[in-house]
Structures are given as C-alpha cells and as structure tokens.
Amino acid sequence: MVGIAVFSGVINILMLSGSLYMLQVYDRVIPSRNTATLLGLSLMVLFAYLVQGYFDALRTRMLCRVGTLFDAGLQQSIHTALATLPLRGAKPMLMQQPLRDLDQVRSFMSSMGPTAFLDMPWIPIFLVALFLFHPAIGMTALLGTAAIIAMTLLTERMSRGAAKAAMDSSAQRQVLADATQRNAEVIRALGMTDRFTARWSQANERYLRENIRATDVYANLGSGAKVLRYVLQSGMLGLGAYLVVADRASGGIMIASSIMMGRALAPVEIALGTWKQLVAARQGITRLRDICKATAAPPAPPVVLPRPCRELSVQELAVTAPGATKPIVSNISFSLKAGMGLALLGASASGKTTLSKALVGIWPSQNGVVRLDGAALDQWCNEDLGRYVGYLPQDVALFDGTVAENICRFDENASSDAILKAAQIAGVHDIILRLPDGYSTRIGEGGMSLSAGQRQRVGLARAVFGDPFLIVLDEPNANLDADGENALTRAIQILRLQGCIVIVISHRPSALAALNMALVLYDGKAIAFGPCxxxxxxxxxxxxxxxxxxxxxxxxxxxxxxxxxxxxxxxxxxxxxxxxxxxxx
Structure with a gap:
C-alpha cells in the first residue's frame, strides 16, 4: 500500500500537466503563433500522459494483488470461523457471513474506490496551484471542496443504516435459498413448493425494498455532489472570464483553473460513486475482525501428547447446546478401560447424542471434564485428537468425493492398506468393490449416489480409519439390514480386541450384543452404570x-x-x- 500511495503521488503530479499545457497554449502559443513551441509542448504533455497511464494501470494491478493477498492471508482464519460458528450456536444467517464479507472487502480493494482515497491527500496541491493563479479562484475552489466533503460526510451518515439493513436482508434471503436447496427432495415430496416460494418471495421483496432504499440515498447524494461539481467548474469559468475582462488574469488561467478544479474534485466524486461498496467493506472488516478473534484456534499445546491407550474418564460432566445456558446432561461420571464397550442407553431426549458430542470434543463442557489417559481433551490440538477419535453421527455426513477419500477422511497421505483395513473392519469392502468404480466411485454431495445403508457402513469405515482409540457410534444400525448388523457386531468385537474403547447409542438390541458395559441416562442424568x-x-x-x-x-x-x-x-x-x-x- 505504501508503494501504491507513492504511485498515486506521481499520478497526481502528472495530472497537473493538462492544466499547465492549456495555460501555456493560451498564454504563449496563441499570442506568439509559434508552431514549434506548440509541437514541443504537445510532445511533452503526450509523454506525461503516457507515463501517467502506465502508473495508473500499475496502481490498479497492484490494488488487485493487494486484495488477493488480503484474501489469501485470511483464508485459514475464515475457514476456521466457518467450521466453528455452527458449534457456537450462531444463527444460520451469520454462518456464511464471513465468506461474504471477505468477498466484499476483496472486491472493494480491487476496485477504483481505494484510488479515490489515495488521491484525496493531493487535493491541497491543486488548491495551492489555484491560489497561485488568483486568490479569488483559490477561495472559490476551497469553498467548493469543503461543500463536496460535507456532502460526503452526509452520505456516510445517511447511508449507514440503509446499507446495514440491505446487508441483513440479503443474508436472510441467502439462508432461505440454501435451506431450499438442501431440502429440495422433502419440499417436493411433501408439496411445500408453493409455501416456500411464498416465503422466498417475502424475503426477496424485503431485500429489494431495503436495497432500493439504500440505492436512493446514494443516488440522491451522489447526483447532488455531481451537480455541485458542475456548478463549481462552470462558476470557475465564469469567475475566470470576469478576471480576464477585468485584466486581472489571462485566458490561459481561466481555462487551466477550470480543468484543475475538476481534477481536484474528481477523487471526491469517485468516492461518492463507490460509497456503497466502501460502507459494505468497512462493515465487513469490522465483522471479520470480531469473528476471527472469537473463533481463533487455541494456541498449540507446548507438548505433543502420545496416542491414548489406557482409559476414558468422565468427571462431573455437564453439557449445554451451543448458544443455550440450560444443561442437557449434567453430573455424568464414569470411566472405561481399553478394550471395553459401552452401550449408551436412554429414552428419546435423554441426552445420549449430547453426551456423545461432548465425548469426542464437538461440544465443549459447561462443567466437568472428559479425559483420555488423564489428559483433558483440550490438551490435544484438533488435528491430533481427530486421529485418536472415531465418530459416526446419526446423520452420516459424507462429502463429495470418492469412497476412498471419504474413508480416509480426505487425508492425501493415507495409504491404501489403511483404507482397506478400515473397510474390512467395517465389513464394507465387498460392497465397495461392487460399485461402478470401486473405491474410486464418486458418491456426490452427502453420498447421494449410495443407499442409506451403504452410507452408514462407509461412515463406519471412516470412523475406524487410522486405528483410533475412542470410537463413538450414534445409531450405527439405523439403516442396516441383518447382514449389516452382523458386520457391525463383528466390527465392534474386532475393535475391542485391538484395545479400543467403543461407545454405541442404539435402540436395537442387536448392536449391543458385543458390548460389556451399559450407561443409562434419564432426563439428562446417569441413573445406572455397570456391566450389561x-x-x-x-x-x-x-x-x-x-x-x-x-x-x-x-x-x-x-x-x-x-x-x-x-x-x-x-x-x-x-x-x-x-x-x-x-x-x-
């Protein structure tokens, strides 16, 4: 940005060349009728224009790269925020806001908007030059510049609320559009298309209404500033003509002062034209700063702990849903040794899934602690803990990619042997081989090309990939047939023999046959724990x-x-x- 500011100074100095050219033409060439002088002046101003154009293009290209560097420098923080905000209970309309803010800031930094603010500090140079032409011309230019700047400040004040309302309504519209795309099958099957169309129309009309209100503010004030600039330029010509008639200035000064006045006010006019983008970018910067600070990854532990291999202990654990204050589960305490299998039982809404999310570190504890080999979960960085934990949620949540990529958790360094081992433990190897491209079969977003049972078994293979120590399975047999349940029981037995701790949530007895311990939850509290x-x-x-x-x-x-x-x-x-x-x- 310092280099861009230097180039802006060079450009603004070179912009004086047009006014000086006109001054010399009217004051020297025309009275002397010397064509050699006209040719020399023309060649000089042509060279000045070429240099000015080169630096102007260079400045624009640098601004584009500065915006790109800004985006690249924040990409890790933004992705961390996108992955963290849903776990903090953020509203849906806020979850995608960091990405929109980043795009808005980068677009503004790559546009002509910043050039106007880089040119504004050079306005005094043009005013000084106008004062040198004549004090009356300089004073007129000074008053006109003050009026334009006052209108700019008025634009800032009046547009702030309108811009924020337009941004919020746009975010709400985007959230509704995303929800419609995700649930298109349900909306179509249940005949809700017309109802969601009506909701979309209401959100879109609200966005259009707020956008019109914001645009009206910018249009009225921008047009007013443009009219004021035209008045000032014409007034400058009139004042110059009066001074020429009164023999207090030359014709060249009259023309040059009008051109220089227009150049002095050009940055302010550009700023007013891009004020909408400026306000959005400034609000985006503020939100990005707050979000990145709130979702920043914790500092890496000073010591890398070894792979846990002995026990899982839970001590007086209380867990709340993100954004809530009332605990869903509380006062949960138990411990499991390596090789044990726990059946997590309870009626619906008793807190089983909440407890499972706390055990793998998805939801932080409100009170109490979860420990692996005596170390709390926050003593591992997320990447290390993820290697030691296997998790299969109720919604399997596969990703667009190949079967092999989903099993190995998109680890580019994963070996074929590790992928095959996980698939064989989960009993899904033969099923994968029957797919069109085997392990290279692309499954689509959410695994749409697989059946529900196939998705669940691929998710089980992903959970056991990499020999994790703690494996938590939430309703792992909800979509399995008899062969799938037998494969699940066999997988649990193999994992326990390998020294893993397996925790299973299920309402079907077949999934509990390979477990030796049971924990019963009732209304968020543990009412029984012991051998099955x-x-x-x-x-x-x-x-x-x-x-x-x-x-x-x-x-x-x-x-x-x-x-x-x-x-x-x-x-x-x-x-x-x-x-x-x-x-x-």
Missing part, C-alpha cells in the same frame, strides 16, 4: 414390578403375557421405574 448383564437384570426386575403393580385383583384371570416392547411402553406410561423407561429389555 447387571443393568439388563435391573431393567427386567423393574419391568416385572411395573407389571405386578398393574395386575388386576387375584380373583380375576391374569392377562396374557405382553411382549417386552409393550411392557416397556406400559412402564413409561406408569412412570414407576426410570431405568425401565430408559431401556427397552
């Missing part, structure tokens, strides 16, 4: 007690035996045993 046999025995006892409490009088014939699932439903209705409510036997 003991926990399930307590569930059966609670089920029997609830059934006894519901039996009719002895004189009547007892009702026929009810299936376990129906008995569990009765227990939930009776609210007699929280454990029975949380686990279906």
């Amino acid at each position: 046999g003991e926990i399930f025995a307590r569930v059966r006892n609670a089920t029997g007690q609830a059934a006894t409490a519901r039996e009719p009088a002895p004189a009547r014939q007892p009702p026929p035996a009810r299936p376990p699932a129906a008995a569990a439903a009765d227990m939930k209705t009776a609210r007699r045993a929280p454990i029975a409510e949380s686990v279906e036997p």
